[in-house]
Amino acid sequence: MKKTDLIMILVPSLIILLILGYYFLYNIYEIKVYVNPSQLYADVNSKVEIKVIPINALGSKAIFRYTESEFEIIEGKELVDVETIDKKNSVMKIKSKGIEGKVGIKIYSKHSLFPQYVEILILPLRVKKRKFKWLFLNQRKFEMRIYESKNFINDFIYSYCN
Numbered sequence: 001m002k003k004t005d006l007i008m009i010l011v012p013s014l015i016i017l018l019i020l021g022y023y024f025l026y027n028i029y030e031i032k033v034y035v036n037p038s039q040l041y042a043d044v045n046s047k048v049e050i051k052v053i054p055i056n057a058l059g060s061k062a063i064f065r066y067t068e069s070e071f072e073i074i075e076g077k078e079l080v081d082v083e084t085i086d087k088k089n090s091v092m093k094i095k096s097k098g099i100e101g102k103v104g105i106k107i108y109s110k111h112s113l114f115p116q117y118v119e120i121l122i123l124p125l126r127v128k129k130r131k132f133k134w135l136f137l138n139q140r141k142f143e144m145r146i147y148e149s150k151n152f153i154n155d156f157i158y159s160y161c162n
Contacts, residue, residue: 028054028062028111040096040122052090067111075104100124
């Protein structure tokens with residue numbers, strides 16, 4: 001092959017690869033909202049971080065891209081304090097005031113058609129005894145079923161062998 005033939009093949013294939021890379025890896029198709037941890041507790045040290053991540057056509061984070069987002073607390077403003085809002089990197093950190101309830105946050109981004117809505121539950125610090133009793137009873141029933149099934153298998157093997 002001549003040098004000119006090689007150039008005529010490599011240049012168009014490189015252009016095609018760059019175009020495909022732009023549309024599949026660099027271009028933003030949607031956004032995903034990550035809430036870490038997914039809930040708050042009713043104490044003053046409980047914090048949540050909300051991140052908005054741009055997603056490309058392959059379903060992963062868009063390379064070298066960030067999305068600007070605006071956060072608006074719709075429900076439960078009196079339940080949380082906003083620690084930081086970084087609109088450029090689309091990160092919001094909120095802290096609980098120690099009151100139980102539900103917080104609703106609407107997230108506006110220029111890369112999404114409609115705003116995203118996130119609900120964060122603020123759970124109480126106390127646990128009801130009824131739940132523990134229910135768990136204990138279910139665990140006992142499960143253990144009894146295992147015990148009964150082991151006895152059944154042992155009885156079956158014993159009766160089959162004799």
